[in-house]
Amino acid sequence: MIGLVGFDGDDTLWHSEGYYQVVHDEFERILGKYLDLADARVHDRLLATEKGNLRLFGYGAKGMTLSMIETAIELTGERIGAGDLHRLVELGKQVLAHPVELLPGIRAAVAAVAREFRIVLITKGDLFHQEAKVKRSGLADLFHRIEIVSEKDESTYRRLMAEFEIEASSFVMVGNSLRSDIAPVVQLGGWGVYMPYALTWAHERETEFAADDHRVETVEQASQIPGAISRIAARALDASRTPT
Amino acid sequence: MIGLVGFDGDDTLWHSEGYYQVVHDEFERILGKYLDLADARVHDRLLATEKGNLRLFGYGAKGMTLSMIETAIELTGERIGAGDLHRLVELGKQVLAHPVELLPGIRAAVAAVAREFRIVLITKGDLFHQEAKVKRSGLADLFHRIEIVSEKDESTYRRLMAEFEIEASSFVMVGNSLRSDIAPVVQLGGWGVYMPYALTWAHERETEFAADDHRVETVEQASQIPGAISRIAARALDASRTPT
Numbered sequence A, B: 001m002i003g004l005v006g007f008d009g010d011d012t013l014w015h016s017e018g019y020y021q022v023v024h025d026e027f028e029r030i031l032g033k034y035l036d037l038a039d040a041r042v043h044d045r046l047l048a049t050e051k052g053n054l055r056l057f058g059y060g061a062k063g064m065t066l067s068m069i070e071t072a073i074e075l076t077g078e079r080i081g082a083g084d085l086h087r088l089v090e091l092g093k094q095v096l097a098h099p100v101e102l103l104p105g106i107r108a109a110v111a112a113v114a115r116e117f118r119i120v121l122i123t124k125g126d127l128f129h130q131e132a133k134v135k136r137s138g139l140a141d142l143f144h145r146i147e148i149v150s151e152k153d154e155s156t157y158r159r160l161m162a163e164f165e166i167e168a169s170s171f172v173m174v175g176n177s178l179r180s181d182i183a184p185v186v187q188l189g190g191w192g193v194y195m196p197y198a199l200t201w202a203h204e205r206e207t208e209f210a211a212d213d214h215r216v217e218t219v220e221q222a223s224q225i226p227g228a229i230s231r232i233a234a235r236a237l238d239a240s241r242t243p244t
Helices: A017-031 A042-057 A061-075 A082-097 A106-116 A127-137 A154-164 A178-187 A222-241 B017-031 B042-057 B061-075 B082-097 B106-116 B127-137 B154-164 B178-187 B222-241
Strands: A004-007 A118-124 A145-149 A171-175 A191-194 A216-218 B004-007 B118-124 B145-149 B171-175 B191-194 B216-218
Touching: A017 A042, A017 A061, A017 A082, A042 A061, A042 B082, A061 A082, A061 B061, A061 B082, A082 B042, A082 B061, A082 B082, A106 A118, A106 A222, A118 A127, A118 A154, A127 A145, A145 A154, A154 A171, A154 A178, A171 A178, A171 A222, A178 A191, A191 A222, A216 A222, B017 B042, B017 B061, B017 B082, B042 B061, B061 B082, B106 B118, B106 B222, B118 B127, B118 B154, B127 B145, B145 B154, B154 B171, B154 B178, B171 B178, B171 B222, B178 B191, B191 B222, B216 B222
Parallel strands: A004 A118, A004 A171, A118 A145, A171 A191, A191 A216, B004 B118, B004 B171, B118 B145, B171 B191, B191 B216
Antiparallel strands: none
């Protein structure tokens, strides 16, 4: 019996990664003034810095901006000018201020699910930026609760399920990241609706989890989410009736 | 009847502002290589940049670091070297990694309050950094709930009280900021225990609220918190018996 449906925010409800990729491209263009880009593997170095800093910065645009500044200074051997570093700060602000554009059909899909189930928004990253995006999305009123978390792993989902007073077997999570939205929920005994997004940050691609698990439905677009949840609900009902 | 006591984190449970002030002093020292400090009003300019950026960055060390970088570039007319800007990033990391040192007597005071009342921790700022500090504090287990919020104003406290299912008249907040911990709670009809800290960020000092309100007890040190809450509980009980 499904009792609660969770939705991810970035790249599930609204476009996000595209804004980061524009910034990464501009970052590379700026560094191209100082480096031979063919040799420098700028993206790899930035990702390595970002991952090294996660333990202190967590996720989000402010941490990314500081990691860009650090990477730029290191890769140029401190030759980069203050004007170009200022431009990196401006790029970070641009990400923080970007408009919230919903994915096609998402409003109708979320509203349809909300008519059948209690729904919550579970999003990861910078508290302040995520709150601003939720507000700008115009979807906040559909959700029973909005949870902004620093990491989406099994222990976070376990804590949230306890707060929501729901068993994992009655919980479905909808999202675009196998690593953050689907794998930990399924591993706790829950269900997933996986909706891949055209762009995925390299860090989120690091998972062994395969989407063909019987507890996961994969959909191509938002309009297919309500049907996928209905199929899962039927399967969950069957499972609850089967003696174990 | 008091049913819930909230505690602030930074500079109420553990030292915080001192780490920021060390960074601000080092920031000024670095800028002194480029500027005549007597003229530059470096602290005022940094505070103005921080306040201007609050709308995008929210509170916390990552936003402060980006504001330092921006201020340094602007005040030096882009003359500051990348090595010195790297040093500012390192200063930000230093704040994020600082050890959590409890205020004297705070553990015993919080434990004493927790024996009488349900207690929650309500702290403002960067989600990731605040979670790390709560963990390092060793106090997490004493709290019924831990709420990390992006702003401490009336609407935030109103939302939290609804989630906690408590009336404002049954809620006491303990903290070092009249602006963020005491004024909004008292304005909603609640109670406050104000424990000033030796250092207060200029932004937090901006309030018209006076601590001599009859709903506020002012204490000098942690050991006085349980007694202050008892006095408030007695007063709240009287108020609940007085016909209005």
